[in-house]
Amino acid sequence: MIYKDYIRVLNVDMASERIYIDERQDLMPYLGGVGVAAKLLEENMRADLPPLAPEQPIVFAIGAMETVYPVITKVVAMFISPLTGELGESYAGGRMGMTMFQAGFDAIVITGRAVRPTYLAITDTDVVFRDSRVFWGTGSGEVGRHIREYEQDQGSKLSIIRIGEAGENLVRFACVSVDRYRHFGRLGLGAVFGSKQLKAISLDGNRSMPIQNYAPYFKVMRELYKKATESGLMSKYHDLGTPVNVEPLSAIGALPTLNLQSGTYEHADKISGEEFASAHLVRKLACVGCPVGCIHIGSYRRTFAEHGYEYESVEVGYDYELIFSLGSYLGIDNTRDVLELIEEVEVCGMDAMSTGVALGWATEALEKGLVGLDDTLVDLKFGQSQAYRKAVRYMSGAENEFYRNLGYGVKHASSVYGGEDFAMHIAGNEMAGYHTGYAAIAGAAVGARHSHLCNGGYSIDQGLKDPDIDIDDMANAILEEEVERNLYNSLIMCLFARKIYDRDTVIRALSAIGQELTDEDLSAITKRIYATKLRIKKALNFDLSEVRLPKRFFETPSMHGKLDEARTYEIIERYKEMIAEMEAFT
């Protein structure tokens, strides 16, 4: 906790509706954020039980510099992923970090299953278990409005995180929505909520937190604010936002298209960042404490009756990852249909990337006759957004056996129906929007949570002049970044700001809020956190040697041309050797 020598943990048992608060000095060597969350997950998880067992914990943590510096906005959630069966880790911004900070909780651990649908109302002075039977079955936007009303929020700063229908139905990649436009998207936290009958959490806090060393603090704060707003390092995230990447990635052959049958999309120009901005962009928003404002809101008009000129205006948040997964990946060639699909996925409360990749696989499985129309219920074809909209509903509603299986992810679905070669997941997590080369694929395979953000392999690929670099060098580059990101994620900064916060800046910023740490200390912290993750993965029986990648990764040329399958596995094996001794680090 800021200015204290302990981490303040709120423990919540949903079953008994009891809470207790710990002040944990022993967690200080983990700094905050992902470090604290990983340790708490390791302590509380039950490796002997399935991911959705009532005993399994959900851990949230804020970072060591949460909210007090610019762009330090994220909250980490850790859990056992019902999608991969192993380490679950996901980040979201919005108002949640600020409200946890002001409520005075560095971490929240939730265990047990509520006797009835419940939402938790957490403030600095109380934790209330509210009956949510009436909200069970409501969409993620609707339930937010009800809770805001009930908590009598005047629109100041309440944070509301909630699940939609998909989470209730235990879709393995259901997400948790945060303040409407942000998400704990990946790896199925929404299903873990659902398994606990936990519909939502509202958070608010009004603690006074006097600044202890004003002059040095303000100096660093002002300097960082100027860097974030004036240096130009972050302007691309504000201007067109992440969709600026759609066309360039397609041009270099790295934009996954038509279930990765291609890395280039012939209609990329029709779903580009420029196209979204000129046709739909109506607003930009920011997470609390971020002067950049990367959240892009697009609006489109929808009719809800065939006669009588009945229309509504729909506003949807859009980003690169959603445009890839619900756009190029499914052959949707216009911005409006992409927005409409995003909206559908948002209301149901699913991870957009996994949803798109699952639909891409289902489309080909139907085309190849592995499944029939009596399974898919609609004629799934690339480019047909209305069929996909229905399929999203079927998936979220677990409509039939096929959609229930699809809701377990493409790894599972392809093990039932076949088509493993084009079921595009990496160790059970559906692929992200970068077919850049070896580092993207091997990086996600070795990454602790199999996300493209574990070590940014796609970024390593894009920085390479020679894609055939030595296997050792490649594995090393991935490992270095994987370990270093534990520092960002213990603070918890938005990864967009990583160029602003170099090591020296982090040391000065921490010092100004009373944490004196050296460069060596920070290195030890990153290793300690990574070791914790490795121990968790080991306890959950994850073995890198068992990772099997779908063939299509090696058939469809990447931005660095066709990739060699054997070489990819060699990188993974080399990485495995490198980390063999690391889990013992304390």
Added chain:
Amino acid sequence: MAKILRANEMSKCLGCFACMQFCACVNKKNHSLQKSAIRIKAPGGISDRFVAVVCQGCSEPPCAEVCPSNALTPRKGGGVNQDPKKCIGCRRCENACMGHAITYDMEEHKPIICDHCGICANFCPHGCLNMQEVPD
């Protein structure tokens, strides 16, 4: 010429709350947004439009009129000056402000009063808040 704060471009607001953070930081030496004299609200949640609830800089400030101890006095150019030593914490000013711009600091037992210092405008990244010159 005196300057007063105008929240006159709020349609551009990102909801980053930098104004609140810097107001609380500079004026109250506190990390808590509760200490800020300006508050950004979206009455219907984040999908709603943001409004700034802040001192409007009245030329005949009702808050000063009801202050029984002269802790609040009219300021040149609009708004009020606050002398915390004279404040007895009666909270009359809070009710008198029709713009709901005054909140009460439960810790200090004093109202939180905007003194139009311009810090919020200075750190607004999107040009929503501006300092305007007004005749004294």
